[in-house]
Amino acid sequence: MLAQQLLNGVALGFTYVLIAIGLTMIYGVLKLLHFAHGVIYAVGVFAAMIGILYLNMNFIVACLFAMIIAAICGVAVERFAYRPLRNVHPITTLISGVGIAIFLESLFQVVFSSDPRAFPDTGMKVSVWKISESISITNVKLTIIVVGLVALVLLYAFLRWTKMGIAIQATAQDMRAASLMGVNVNRVVAITFMIGSAFAAIAGVLVAYDINSIYPTMGSVPGLKAFCVVVLGGLGSIPGTIIGGLILGIVESLSEGYLNGMIIDKDAIAFVILIIILLVKPSGLFGRKVEKV
Amino acid sequence: MLKIDQLHVSYGSIQAVRNVSLHVDEGEVVTLIGSNGAGKTTTLQAICGLIPSKGSISYQGEKISGLAAHRIVEKGIAMVPEGRRVFPKLSVMQNLMMGSYTRKASKQELKHDLDMIFTLFPRLAERKEQFAGTMSGGEQQMLAIGRALMAKPKLLILDEPSMGLAPIVVKGIFETIHQIKANGLTILLIEQNAMMALSVADRGYGLEHGEIVFHDTVENLRKQDIVKKAYLGK
Numbered sequence: 024m025l026a027q028q029l030l031n032g033v034a035l036g037f038t039y040v041l042i043a044i045g046l047t048m049i050y051g052v053l054k055l056l057h058f059a060h061g062v063i064y065a066v067g068v069f070a071a072m073i074g075i076l077y078l079n080m081n082f083i084v085a086c087l088f089a090m091i092i093a094a095i096c097g098v099a100v101e102r103f104a105y106r107p108l109r110n111v112h113p114i115t116t117l118i119s120g121v122g123i124a125i126f127l128e129s130l131f132q133v134v135f136s137s138d139p140r141a142f143p144d145t146g147m148k149v150s151v152w153k154i155s156e157s158i159s160i161t162n163v164k165l166t167i168i169v170v171g172l173v174a175l176v177l178l179y180a181f182l183r184w185t186k187m188g189i190a191i192q193a194t195a196q197d198m199r200a201a202s203l204m205g206v207n208v209n210r211v212v213a214i215t216f217m218i219g220s221a222f223a224a225i226a227g228v229l230v231a232y233d234i235n236s237i238y239p240t241m242g243s244v245p246g247l248k249a250f251c252v253v254v255l256g257g258l259g260s261i262p263g264t265i266i267g268g269l270i271l272g273i274v275e276s277l278s279e280g281y282l283n284g285m286i287i288d289k290d291a292i293a294f295v296i297l298i299i300i301l302l303v304k305p306s307g308l309f310g311r312k313v314e315k316v
Numbered sequence: 317m318l319k320i321d322q323l324h325v326s327y328g329s330i331q332a333v334r335n336v337s338l339h340v341d342e343g344e345v346v347t348l349i350g351s352n353g354a355g356k357t358t359t360l361q362a363i364c365g366l367i368p369s370k371g372s373i374s375y376q377g378e379k380i381s382g383l384a385a386h387r388i389v390e391k392g393i394a395m396v397p398e399g400r401r402v403f404p405k406l407s408v409m410q411n412l413m414m415g416s417y418t419r420k421a422s423k424q425e426l427k428h429d430l431d432m433i434f435t436l437f438p439r440l441a442e443r444k445e446q447f448a449g450t451m452s453g454g455e456q457q458m459l460a461i462g463r464a465l466m467a468k469p470k471l472l473i474l475d476e477p478s479m480g481l482a483p484i485v486v487k488g489i490f491e492t493i494h495q496i497k498a499n500g501l502t503i504l505l506i507e508q509n510a511m512m513a514l515s516v517a518d519r520g521y522g523l524e525h526g527e528i529v530f531h532d533t534v535e536n537l538r539k540q541d542i543v544k545k546a547y548l549g550k
Contacts, residue, residue, distance in 0.1 A: 186417065193403045193414050200401035203364060205389035205418035205467065 026158050028280040029273060034164040036272020037171030041226035043249040043256075043264045044178065045097075045219020051195035051259035052215045055113070058120030059100050060223060061246015062127045067093040067224025068231045068241060069131060075143040082145040082232075089228050090221035097220025098213050106209070124243070131239035139238040142231050163233045170229060174222060175265065181218075182261075191215060195259065244290055251293040255300050257310020266308060271296065317342045317502055318363070318393075318471055323371035325358050332358040333369075333526045340471065345493075345503040347513040349547060350523035356506045357398050359523070360475050363504075364388055364395050375471070390418045394469035398476050398506075400460040404449025408440055411448050411459055415466030426466075433462040436492060454485035461492065471502045478509045490516055510547035514538065522547075 042064055049057045070092035074085035104119045153159045182188040194201040194211045202208050223242075230245070231237050252271050256263025271293055279289050287295065300307060318340040325333040333355040340346045350356050362369035365385040373381040380388050389395075394415070403411050412433065416426055434441035437458040443451060448459055457477055464472055474493070478486040490512050497503060497516060507513035514520060520537050522530040530542065537543045 186413070189406065189410050189414060190417060192406060192410075196403045196405055197401055199366060200397060200403065201414070202366070202385040203389060203395050203397055203401075204414045204463070205386045206414075207384070207386045 024157065024280065028276045030154075030158060030160055031164065031280075032273030032276030033269060034160070034167045034272070035276055036269035037167050038226045038230050038245070039248060039252050039271050040265050040268030041171055041174060041222045042245055043252040043268050044174075044222050044261065045216075046249050047253045047256070047259055047261060047264040048191070048195075048215050048219050050253065051261075052191065052198075052212055053105070053109075055105060055116055056120070056250070057100075057105075057219075058117055058246075059104070059123040059127070060219070060249065061242035061244075062124040063093050063097050063100070063220045063242070064223040064227035064245055065131065065239060065242035066096045066127065067220075067227040068237055069135065070224070071228045071231070072140075072143055072237055075145060082147055085145075086225055086228050089224045093220040093224030093227075094217040097216040097223075101212060101216045106212075124246075128239050128243070135239060137239055139236045142235050142237060145232075161233075163229065167226075167229045167233065170225060174225070178218070178222075178261075187211075187214060248290075248293040251297040251300075254297055254307055257307030260307065260309040263307055263309030317344075317376060318504065319372075319374045320359075320363070321372045321374075323359065323362060323369055323373065325355075325362050325367060325369045331526060333362070336371075336523070336526070336528055338521050338528065338531070340502060340504050342502055343500060344519065345497050345505060345517045347505040347507055347517035347520045348523055349507050349510045349513050349520060351508060354523040355526040356508075356523055357475055358526075360395070360398075360473060360504075360506055363473065364393070386418070389467065392468075392470035393473065394464035394467040394471070395473040396457075396460045396464045396475060396477060398479065400453070400456045402448040402451075402456050402459050402463065405447055407445050408448055408451075408459055409444045411463050412440075412466050415463035416468075419466075419468060421468075429466055429468065433465055436465075436495065437462055453481050454488065457481060457485075457489055458492070461489070461496075465496070469501070471504065472496065473504045473506070475506045476508060477505075478507060478512055486512060510543070514548075 042060070046057055046060050049055060067089040071085040071089035074080040074088040080088060100123055104123045105116050108116045108119055150162045151159050152162065152165065182192060190201065190206045191211050191214065193204065194206060194208055198208055227242065231241065248271065252267040253264055255270065256267030275289050275292055278292055320336060320338050323333055323336040324331065336359055338348070348356055348359065358367070361367045363373055365383050365388045369381060371381070372379060375391060375393065380391065403414065406414065412430060439455055440458055440462055443455070448456060451459065461477070477489050481489065486509065493503065493505070493516050505513055505517060514534050514537060517534050519533050521528055522543065530537070530540065532540070
C-alpha cells in the first residue's frame with residue numbers, strides 16, 4: 024500500500040513539476056509571477072481535444088499540437104499582457120495575468136460550455152501493469168513519469184550545453200549584463216515562455232487523459248498548486264521545483280491513501296504547505312535568501 | 317569611430333547628463349574621468365542603448381542612438397560594466413562563451429581567442445570550471461574584461477575597472493589595459509581614479525555634474541591646475 028501510494032505520488036508529482044517548471048523559469052528570467060500559467064495548461068488540453076476530435080490526430084500528434092498551441096499562447100500572453108507593463112509595479116503584471124486567466128477561462132466556457140466532458144477517444148486502451156503483488160501502475164501514469172523524466176533531461180541538456188540555454192541562465196542572473204553580451208532579452212523571454220507553456224500543456228493533456236475529464240477551469244487549481252510548488256522549492260530554482268513538485272505529489276497521494284475523511288481536502292494540502300513554508304522558510308528549500316523590500 | 321553629440325539624459329525631472337559631446341578615434345584610448353555621480357556611467361549606458369537619451373550617438377559614421385543594447389553589441393562595441401557584472405552561477409568558461417554570443421565564429425577561432433585570453437589572464441585558465449561568483453573581485457574583473465574581449469570588439473568600453481579593488485590588483489588590471497592597447501584596440505575608459513586613467517590614455521575628458529568641464533590630450537591635462545588639484549592630488 025505504501026509503495027503503491029508512493030508510486031502514484033511520483034506520477035502526480037511529475038505533473039506538478041511539469042507545470043511548475045515554467046513558472047519558476049519565468050520568475051527566474053523576469054521576476055514575474057505568471058498567474059495565467061494555469062490557463063495555458065487548459066489551453067493545451069482544449070487544443071489536444073480539438074486536434075483529436077476535428078483534425079483526426081492521433082494521441083501523440085495531438086500532444087505535440089497542444090504543446091505548440093500552448094507555446095504560441097504563452098508567448099502571446101507575454102507579448103501583450105506582460106511586456107507593455109515591464110517597468111511598472113509588479114502588482115500590475117500580476118493583475119494583468121489574473122485578467123488573462125479569467126478572460127480565457129470565460130472564453131472556453133462560452134465556446135465549449137462549462138460542463139465537464141470526457142477525453143476524446145484516442146483508440147488507446149488504459150492497461151494496468153502489475154509490478155508486484157500489491158503494486159501496479161496504469162500505462163497513463165507510467166507515461167506521465169516517462170514524459171516528465173524525458174522533459175527534464177532535455178531541459179537540462181538545453182540549459183547546460185546550448186548557446187540559447189546558457190543565455191537564458193545568464194539573463195536570469197543578470198538581465199542587463201546579458202543584453203550587454205548581445206543577448207536579445209526579449210527573445211530569451213519568449214523562448215522561456217514557450218518552453219514553460221509547452222511543459223504545462225503536455226502535463227495538462229496527460230492529466231486530462233488520466234482523469235478522463237476536460238473542463239474550462241481545469242487549469243486553475245493545478246496552476247495555484249504549481250505556485251505552492253515553486254514557493255516550496257524556492258522561486259527561480261529548477262532543482263527546487265522538481266523536489267517541491269515530487270514532495271507535493273507524494274504528500275497528496277499519501278494523504279489520499281491514509282487520511283481518508285480528513286478535515287482538509289486533498290487539494291488544500293498544497294496551500295497548507297505554502298502557508299507553513301511562508302512562515303518557516305520564505306525563501307523555499309533551494310531559494311536564494313529573499314531580499315527584504 | 318565613436319562620436320557623441322550633445323547628449324542629454326534625464327531620470328524623471330533630474331538631468332543626469334547635459335550637452336555632452338565627445339569622440340573617440342580609431343586606435344585611441346580615451347578616458348572620461350569624474351567623481352561619483354558626475355554622470356559617467358549614465359553616459360555609458362546611453363552609448364550602450366541601456367537607457368533612452370537625447371542627442372546623437374554615432375559609431376563608424378552610423379547612428380546608433382535608439383538601437384536596442386544587443387544590436388549595438390552586434391556592431392562591435394563591447395562593454396565591461398561597472399561592478400563587473402559577471403554571471404555568478406555560470407562557470408568561467410560559460411561566462412567567456414557568453415562574451416562571444418553575437419559572433420558566428422568557428423570552433424578554432426573561438427579556441428584561438430580563448431587561448432589569447434588565458435595568456436592575458438593565466439588565473440582564468442586555472443579556474444575554467446569554477447562558478448564566477450565564487451571568485452575574488454580582481455579575478456571577476458579579469459573575467460569581465462576577458463568576456464568583453466571574446467566579443468572581438470572594435471571598441472572596448474571599460475566602466476570603472478578599478479572600482480572596489482585593492483591597489484595592487486588595480487595595478488595589474490591597468491597593466492592588462494596597456495597590453496590590450498598595445499594590440500591596437502580602441503578603448504573608452506571611464507574612471508574615478510584619474511591617476512591610473514591618465515597613465516594609459518591618449519586623451520581625456522572631465523565630467524562634472526553631467527557636463528564636460530575639460531578636454532585635452534593627456535600631456536596637456538597633466539599640466540592643467542584644475543586637473544592636478546581636483547584629480548591628481550597635487
